[in-house]
Amino acid sequence: MSTQKRLLLTATSLLALLLFWQIAALWADSRLLPGPSEVFEAMIRATRTGVMPESIAITLARVAASFLIAMALGSAIGIALGRSVALNELVGPWVVVLLNLPALVVIILCYVWFGLTEVAAITAVAINKIPNVAVTMREGAAALSRDLDEMAQVYRLPRLRALRHVTLPQLVPFFAASARSGLALTWKIVLVVELLGRSNGVGFELQTAFQLFDVAGILAYALAFTAVVQVIEIGLLQPWERRANRWRR
Amino acid sequence: MSAIGIDIAEKCYRAPAGAPGREIFRGFCLDIGEGEFVALLGESGIGKTTLLNIVAGLDRDYRGTVSFGSGAPRLGYAFQNPRLLPWRSVLENVALPLPPGQEGRHRARAMLEEVGLGELADAYPERLSLGQQRRVALARAFAIEPDVLLMDEPFVSLDEAGAARLRDLLRRLLAGRPATVLFVTHDRREAVELASRIVVLEGAPVRIVRDMPLALTSTERASAARIDEVRRALGAAAPG
Numbered sequence: 321m322s323t324q325k326r327l328l329l330t331a332t333s334l335l336a337l338l339l340f341w342q343i344a345a346l347w348a349d350s351r352l353l354p355g356p357s358e359v360f361e362a363m364i365r366a367t368r369t370g371v372m373p374e375s376i377a378i379t380l381a382r383v384a385a386s387f388l389i390a391m392a393l394g395s396a397i398g399i400a401l402g403r404s405v406a407l408n409e410l411v412g413p414w415v416v417v418l419l420n421l422p423a424l425v426v427i428i429l430c431y432v433w434f435g436l437t438e439v440a441a442i443t444a445v446a447i448n449k450i451p452n453v454a455v456t457m458r459e460g461a462a463a464l465s466r467d468l469d470e471m472a473q474v475y476r477l478p479r480l481r482a483l484r485h486v487t488l489p490q491l492v493p494f495f496a497a498s499a500r501s502g503l504a505l506t507w508k509i510v511l512v513v514e515l516l517g518r519s520n521g522v523g524f525e526l527q528t529a530f531q532l533f534d535v536a537g538i539l540a541y542a543l544a545f546t547a548v549v550q551v552i553e554i555g556l557l558q559p560w561e562r563r564a565n566r567w568r569r
Numbered sequence: 570m571s572a573i574g575i576d577i578a579e580k581c582y583r584a585p586a587g588a589p590g591r592e593i594f595r596g597f598c599l600d601i602g603e604g605e606f607v608a609l610l611g612e613s614g615i616g617k618t619t620l621l622n623i624v625a626g627l628d629r630d631y632r633g634t635v636s637f638g639s640g641a642p643r644l645g646y647a648f649q650n651p652r653l654l655p656w657r658s659v660l661e662n663v664a665l666p667l668p669p670g671q672e673g674r675h676r677a678r679a680m681l682e683e684v685g686l687g688e689l690a691d692a693y694p695e696r697l698s699l700g701q702q703r704r705v706a707l708a709r710a711f712a713i714e715p716d717v718l719l720m721d722e723p724f725v726s727l728d729e730a731g732a733a734r735l736r737d738l739l740r741r742l743l744a745g746r747p748a749t750v751l752f753v754t755h756d757r758r759e760a761v762e763l764a765s766r767i768v769v770l771e772g773a774p775v776r777i778v779r780d781m782p783l784a785l786t787s788t789e790r791a792s793a794a795r796i797d798e799v800r801r802a803l804g805a806a807a808p809g
Contacts, residue, residue: 467652470627474646475666475713485665489656567656567693 354536362540379522386445394453402461419451436517460494572749573601577633595774606750608760611770617753645715647723651706653694660690680708700731
């Protein structure tokens, strides 16, 4: 299917959803289920006052910070575990425990221990994400090619050069997989963290809207933020993945 | 002084739990002179690749010594599988062991021209045929201008014509940049066609059952009858 055709199909599908929503809103005729136009108005209003762009920017900054920390630490831990059997036997179970700890528990503990601070918020999100990244990267590191390792050794490639040309490219698919699932997970958890212990950001605005039963406001924030995340995924993550996978047949 | 002095007191493969380990080498000695082309002949699985890996420094789990006449030689290794990086272009693969920068890329490109793959410089290895991938691996090995070249059945699983072309190429490359070569094969014809000395290996632990210098002229090497004659001579000494 051509890109154009696919875009057309997606657009049609989204339009159908919009239509369905409009019909449902007309039928319900309630403040609790506003139609697309009301949500759109709420979006414009919040944008005019500047609150929405600011909230989204703040939340995105938190997502970016915790995402980067989680990817870096999680990759390092995962690669170390994948390369060393002994280390994996020792520390592997901890990763499983962390993996199964509910996000909410981590958030509450972080706030209790470190106070209602920015550091606590970002730490909480990162800790939630690190085990996922570590587990995926561990798979990748365990599957590294010994043949290519030996080749790099025979030709005396300096460490950094070997890392860049031999090791890291083998980890790209695993990195991409954890980045993709990671972004989705991170921004969802960031909203919860904001709702529980921050006084700005999309999560905080959602809570305010919730207290006022302002469903239009809630939907406006949700849609705007989802759109931003989609733009990041399509504009940043997918092109990078395509570039990294150019060599595949 | 020899170019490579191999003296392996003991090399075993530890067997999984309980079973006795397999002894590959015990008191194995082989001296290779500067510029020699030694073909190691022997059945698969007796330890020829292990020997190359020991010489290459990839396998250090043995008792003994490997010494090089020139101290630390530049080492090229043509593996049985080409072992190219699939995510780097052909050119980048050849330039990989060279110092980064323009000069390395120039040298890599010249090397590719020499093996007849100049036009495929920007392709990715997986789009190439096996024979072409082997050429790239050869170009990579020669790009560093090796003092010692280790080759582990580098032409196996090619059709005869393809293998013959690669043998020609190897001879041509060596004529331009002489190196001491250790060439593992189980194909006698290949050994006779290329080598200046044939070492036949056998048994466990491995011992040398035949060590035969070959002084064939290039016209003799091109003659099928002469090759067959030497092959038969070799066969009489080492059946199988």
